[in-house]
Amino acid sequence: MSRPEGVSTDRPWVLQFCHGYDGPFLDCARQYAALFAGTEYRVCTVYLTGAPSAEVEAGSASNEVIFLDYSSREVRGLKLRAIRDFKRIAASRDFKLCIAHRFKPIYIALLGSELPVIGVHHAFGDYRRRSRQLFANFFKKRLALLGVSNAVRDDMRACLPTWPAGRIETLYNRIDVEAVQAEQVSREAARDHLGLPADAWVIGNVGRLHPDKDQATLIRGFALALPELPAGSLLAIMGSGRLEGELKALTSDLGVADSVRFLGQVANGRRYFKAFDLFALTSDHEPFGMVLLEAMAAGVPVICSDCGGGREVVAGVGRLFPLGNAEALCTQLKPLSRSESSPLSTEAALARLHDTFTDGAVVSRFWDIFRRL
Structure with missing residues (x-):
């Protein structure tokens, strides 16, 4: 002691x-x-x-x-x-x-x-x-x-x-919004650190590779949407866990292995959230979802499964889809990737962050x- x-x-x-x-x-x-x-x-x-x-x-x-x-x-x-x-x-x-x-x-x-x-x-x-x-x-x-x-x-x-x-x-x-933002590096520096292409449209996910986080639904939804996403789009998954081999096998089975990057455990991962164009959390009954706050602080639009505490975080400022529904996730991803569609309001998300979290x-x-x- x-x-x-x-x-x-x-x-x-x-x-x-x-x-x-x-x-x-x-x-x-x-x-x-x-x-x-x-x-x-x-x-x-x-x-x-x-x-x-x-x-x-x-x-x-x-x-x-x-x-x-x-x-x-x-x-x-x-x-x-x-x-x-x-x-x-x-x-x-x-x-x-x-x-x-x-x-x-x-x-x-x-x-x-x-x-x-x-x-x-x-x-x-x-x-x-x-x-x-x-x-x-x-x-x-x-x-x-x-x-x-x-x-x-x-x-x-x-x-x-x-x-x-x-x-x-x-x-x-x-979170301490100003302290988190001060830690977060630029989009260019974040992509360089994570080894992501500068010009790709990138969906980010952060969490243990565990059934509770349900990255399998994320991969399936991404695979369904990929033909209509911008050329060279990527899914980047930050984290490690016992399902890594199973999830990598799923990307191969779906024919998207070249479009999914498993980044492993990244020290101080929230520093690099600006690397993402969209942050997706597909967890099964997430109690809260701190990573959603960190993504919002980085000015990254968020989409989340409609269950647990995550829906409370993104209510009114992000998109929701039914838990485990890859088809619904696909439907949400396609318009979010197109610049001509109305993007999620990062300004409204930041205001909600300050007002509530x-x-x-x-x-x-x-x-x-x-x-x-």
Whole structure:
């Protein structure tokens, strides 16, 4: 456990407890710490798993960062040692509240302290197990739940039907638009880095090569549309995973292997979103879709499967198609590729980004939840 020395304890603190900092979860920690900027509260962010990292510490936007450095194996089962560590941290200063991301940190925080807990859920199904329903109901008086989309919120409400609606609410994921845009390189530099032709019309997709992301429908829809897309059009898929071989075989079977680029895992991938002319997310019940926000920040039009949290992100500013329907996706792609057709409004998307998916957009809603606890 790593902790800076000499940290002041004369102001009230908020304890943020995260499972880890992989993937989008470092930015999730930043998002919640940022809500306390300029207030009387200090934020201590604790990572259950993950080795100490100066980069993570800087990215957490917190007054203090603690790395418990557990492995995933060590936090299976009862997690008694982690509960003891959490109890020591919770007793170390004047904490008023714990914000815990995902179920394991919520479990540890409730058993390891008497603090009120805001549990933030980033996925579907966290309370479908009977044991978790019983646990949540036992701690109902000091637990409030947030879903990262209305879809996640509604899934939790269905699993916990006796809870008042006001104890299970939505607080959207968000980005620092200016910081993300400052990272993003030009179209030319992005295409050079990704090895994409300068003059091709390119559809981009970012995500694990996993059934949940349903790149198979994307490939099928692209293959159907390709004869009517501009000459040399490409589909560029950024990510890695267990379906890579299967998806590459699908491109061969459909005769589009030369028009689909598998880019693999790209470090800081959102820096290169301007390489795309259109961003497509075909996920099966995506809880939210942070990549949609990053594409919108890059000024790239977006199209998304009409399910989960993704539809909430692109509502009114992007296109939707029925989940798993390659023919419908094809129908959407063809006009979007033609310059004479009305393009999706990137200006409207950017306005929606600022109005709904930034820290400033949700701060009053969060503080209302905070005060009720």
